[in-house]
Amino acid sequence: MVFPWLSASILFPIGAALLIPFVPDKGDGRQVRWFALGVALTTFLLTVGGYLNGYDPAVEGLQLVERVEWLPSLGLAWSVGADGLSMPLILLTSFITALAALAAWPVSFKPRLFYFLLLAMDGGQIAVFAVQDMLLFFLAWELELIPVYLLLAIWGGKKRQYAATKFILYTAGSSLFILIVGLAMAFYGGNTSFEYAALMAKDFPLKFQILCYAGLLIAFGVKLPIVPLHTWLPDAHGEATAPVHMLLAGILLKMGGYALLRFNVQLLPEGHAQFAPLLVVLGVVNIIYAALTSFAQRNLKRKIAYSSISHMGFVLIGIGSFSALGTSGAMLQMISHGLIGASLFFLVGATYDRTHTLQLDEMGGVGQKMRKMFALWTICSLASLALPGMSGFVSELMVFVGFATSEAYTLSFRVVMAILAAVGVILTPIYLLSMLREIFFGKENRELASHTHLVDAEPREIYVISCLLVPIIGIGLYPRLMTDTYRASIEALVQRETSAMTRVVSVPSGSLIRQANLQAPAVPG
């Protein structure tokens, strides 16, 4: 029998979390946090083990499959597996969670509950990416909300109740659509099954696909988030503590992007063919709108939160690009933002611990006391503004090139969208560098320096950031490190959506957005 890597990495952290009440602890949380860190690291090693032993990047289909009948009467089976869409995100999840456990070192309020929720979330999030059954997906998606809600509501900032309630209402409300669509798809055409493979084999009519697509777009659009469904995010991110923040930005947002690829594109390719231009437009709106709001924000956390929204715009454009390069770019952007977003939010938390304020007006000249912190902030901000040599640049470039050369759209549509998206290239450094300018540059703010203790970055913090920077720079220097792990799956996916588009989309002449003559792009060499 083969070792069940995926089931183990889902169930181990949850099982271990249940043991937390029995961990001997004197009440200061020290033993608990070592225990939690050990569990998170073991989970990371489990996922890496699965990747090394059971996963072949060259195969496009599902691997590491484990299937046990659970409730046959409902058609429910414990079915997990990984392909190119999920494997990188599973690794990202366990990686970021392990770092978040390390980032949570200073948490002293109710440590047992905190680490319990952290570990439960770890398993739940891996489950979201690994399960191959829509009902299970819905369960994992919902289960995963509860720890986040509690983490927000108990450990958050001043407005934590408002933020947590808003978060739960938004996501729970929107996930109703997942359930409805899942049921509809499962019961369609007799043969009741929730499994992705079975759903993929079904031949849904176009109108049905469009309805399902719209429902799922709302559900996942809240998570990603897509403007105007984003307003929970600045509140939730604005109130969360640093480790929760890392998980929110690093993993939770990726659930939206992953689900869009998995359900909207893979299961409903014809619906996707109809909706894709909308995705591109929404992506461009995300980029510009959120960059502007981020620029105007005076609260540091909310500023970074809006910048996350802006970066997610590239994911949308990539998904809607109908090109292997663009879709790969979207996938890479998710991973890259997972790493960069987590590092920035970790730094926000570390800075807040020292300044006790998040208002940019109350900071200034902090760089003189905290030089290492300044250096880390600079590196991570440069990564976020897509400096070459770091992962963000590669992913955005891939989206740009993929979309610009996509044969699915007319030249004028591509030109307008590319120009608007490129405006983000100007706006992003404006808000990020202004932020650095206001925190670190200039004369020291005497008032701040007088009543706070501005110590420089400690080794633990430098270690966390270095762990995140290694993959960021590694991918930036040689992107195939990451893209080769999912290349086959993405190419198969794009093949599927492209053939669906040729089936359903008839292009009237003189169309503004789409163009008819689909042909293989001519690339010499």
Add this chain to the structure above:
Amino acid sequence: MPSAAELAWLIPVLPLAGACLVGLGLISFNRTINRLRKPVAWLLISCVGAAAVLSYAILAQQLAGAGPTEVLFNWASAGTFNLQMGFRVDALAAVMLSLVTTIAVLVMVYSDGYMAHDKGYVRFFTYLALFSSSMLGLVISPNLLEIYVFWELVGMCSYLLVGFWYDRDGAANAAQKAFVTNRVGDFGLLLGILGLFWATGSFGFEEIGAGLQDAVAGGSLSSGVAVILCLLVFMGPMAKSAQFPLHVWLPDAMEGPTPISALIHAATMVAAGVFLVARLQPVYEPFAAVQITIAVIGTITLFLGATIALTQQDLKKGLAYSTVSQLGYMMLAMGCGAPVAGMFHLVTHAFFKAMLFLGSGSVIHAMEEVVGHEPVLAQDMRLMGGLRRYMPITSATFFIGCVAIAGIPPLAGFWSKDEILGQAFNSLPLLWAMGFITAGMTAFYMFRLYFLTFEGEFRANDTAVQAALLAAAGKGNDHDEDHDHGHHAEHPHESGWQMAMPLAVLAVPSVLIGLLGTPWNSRFAFLLDPHEGAEMAEHFSWGEFLPLAGASVAISVAGITVAVLAYALRKLDMAALFANRFPAVNAFLANKWYLDAINDKLFVQGSRKLARSVLEVDSKVVDGVVNLTGLMTLGSGEGLKYFETGRAQFYALIVFGGVIALVVLFGSLG
């Protein structure tokens, strides 16, 4: 044993490795590394030095007639697309490699003296090595995409170095301005690269050139679109090489330490734009509209830079505007279809302008002994004068630089500038006239700088002027408490050997290198483009050369004469002659053509206002709707709670009513 060209990848990698090593050390063992000043400096200088040796070997091979070498690997791929990276060594790259490494090594040696007392000494050297690495990578990039990568990286290094003294507000603002202005250019560059890739399916220079011509000839691409794509790409060089209207960042960038101004903002990085245009000649050449646009923008820039330089009182700013003007000359050459002439001017200018900037650094260093570490005072020429007596080496080299840039034969600037003017005279006479007049202005303002700084009385101890300058900069009060605690020297001293040696070394090429590019036997042209070199030598005639050369020497001499009369002999009072007679013109020039004010009003304030209103919409409207929904739910709950009476019959009645209503609804729907 691989040949030097095959090892070219080591040239950027060596300084990068050094910089990474020290950078990691700085983050992990800050104090220890900060104390290891000399070892770090030696390590990084030897990294760049080794790169320099390798570059010379490559240049020697190219001089011996070796062909281009190109090595590529697949960097990213998806579907049928492969993005390739690698390196390419040819004559152009070899020239740039040698130039950049030479000046980088000299500037690093100089910095050892200049930054000796700075607490960021180690960080400074790390940044320098990082910059050298990025710039060298840019030079050997085989395609547009890789150029873009290094293009951004040199921009980042420039950002870090301009903002090196991050506790100064001026430096912080300048750094941000530099990065954002360059990003505006990169916006066009990125779109242009995408567009050219779409049109030709390639990122390589020759392939794009050929593909674009084929596409236009084959009718699949209108020539208007091709021109737009070319011009979009040109936006990148416009920002990097400080061409009008994106030049505004360069003068502000002088807030950085002076060695940086010499290396990045005079000799190497700002020349990257010119270099890219030279690389793109196969793309640009077939389109006359593109060439003319480039030439016109170059001409506007050279004129604008020179006119503003006329009125500057800050020594470094004066040199900065002179750089802007000279970059304009190089662009003019590119636009005239004479990349060899432009590149030649790039090389000669790099040497003498680096020397001038390092000289100004030496002056500032010396002035700081007298007036304290306050850039407003240490860089203002109203407080200088008479420095020749105290600083013989600096003044002598500065004088050589002024003669070179003014275009007096046989120094370097004469040959390269004259070649550009000759080319312009043949292709675009109107632009030649502008360049010709500007040559006179160049001679005037450079000698104005020289005389105000090195001749006459030493004025630094004039406290009235000091106070006036500080008040004008808005620093009147906090200056006293911050800086007046130390003892100030009565008069300045010549700088130490680390600073004097690079000046002396740079003086040699500033005098001699022009002789490599004499129009009758241009070795430089033979190296870069043997065909063009032969053609130049063949078409050369003294009858054509002498009148043009004579005219430009004459106007330079005229400019120098005016400067001598006005600032050395005090026979002409420029204030009475011009400033007071044409106050509008003077104000226009002193305010830098009001471009900064316009940018601030239009773009900075405009974007802030836009961002604020979007945020307003976000919190009031978008989030408002959400909260309103929440409130409505609460409200309806409030209303509905009266239905919860606790009587089972009442609930049953409601359920029954609901079922009836649904039945009726579905019945009517069909």
